[in-house]
Amino acid sequence: MDKLSVVVPCELRFRDPVGALLQLLCQQLDTDGQTLGYQVVSAFNEAFNNLTQYAYPEREGEVEIQIELRSDRLIIELHDDGERFDFDEVDAPDLGEMPESGLGIFIMRSFMSEVRYHTGGEKNVLRMERRLDNETGEP
Numbered sequence: 001m002d003k004l005s006v007v008v009p010c011e012l013r014f015r016d017p018v019g020a021l022l023q024l025l026c027q028q029l030d031t032d033g034q035t036l037g038y039q040v041v042s043a044f045n046e047a048f049n050n051l052t053q054y055a056y057p058e059r060e061g062e063v064e065i066q067i068e069l070r071s072d073r074l075i076i077e078l079h080d081d082g083e084r085f086d087f088d089e090v091d092a093p094d095l096g097e098m099p100e101s102g103l104g105i106f107i108m109r110s111f112m113s114e115v116r117y118h119t120g121g122e123k124n125v126l127r128m129e130r131r132l133d134n135e136t137g138e139p
Contacts (some may be wrong), residue, residue, distance in 0.1 A: 002069045010061040010080065015048040018065055022076070025069070029132060039111035040074065040130055046104035047078055047126055055082025055124070064123075072133070073113070078126045084119040 004021075008014040019041045026037030051063055064079040108115050114129040 004067045005064060007062050007064045010051050010056055010063045010082065012049070012052045015045060015052070018048070019045055022067065025067070025074070029069075029074070036130070036132075040076070043108045043111045043115075043128055043130075044076055046107045047076075047128065050104050051078065051080055051082065054085070055080050057083060072131060074130045074132065076128045076130075079123045081123055084124055 006018065008018065022044055023037045023041050026040050029036060048063070055061060055063075061080060061082050064077075066075075066077040066079070068075040068077075105115075108128060111130075112128040113131040114127075116127045118125045118127070
C-alpha cells in the first residue's frame, strides 16, 4: 500500500497541480488508454471545485488530500473543516435538460466505484474509491 498526503489552501489554483499528480499516477496504472486518468481526475476536479465554491464562504481554509494506492483500488480522500452539507440529499440531475451546473456529484458517482461523504468529528471527509478493474459507479 502506497499513500501520499498533501495539504493545500482551498483555492482553485491548487486543483490542477494535484490533478496532474493524479493523472501521472493513473497513467502508470491504466491499461485502457487514458480512461482511468480522465475519469479519476474529472471526479477529483469536481470534488475540489465544490470545496472552493461552498466549503469556506466566509473564511479561508485548507484541504488535505490523501491518495492511497492499493493492489486493487485507488482511494482519494479530501479532508476539510468547512461548511457541511447532506451529500446524500443531492438529487441526480435531469440530463435531458442539459443543466449548466449541479453535475459534480453525479460525475463523481459515475466515474468512481464508490463515493462517500462523512461529516462526523472535526473534519468533513469525501472518500472516492476507484477499483482498478475499471468498474465505475452507478449514475
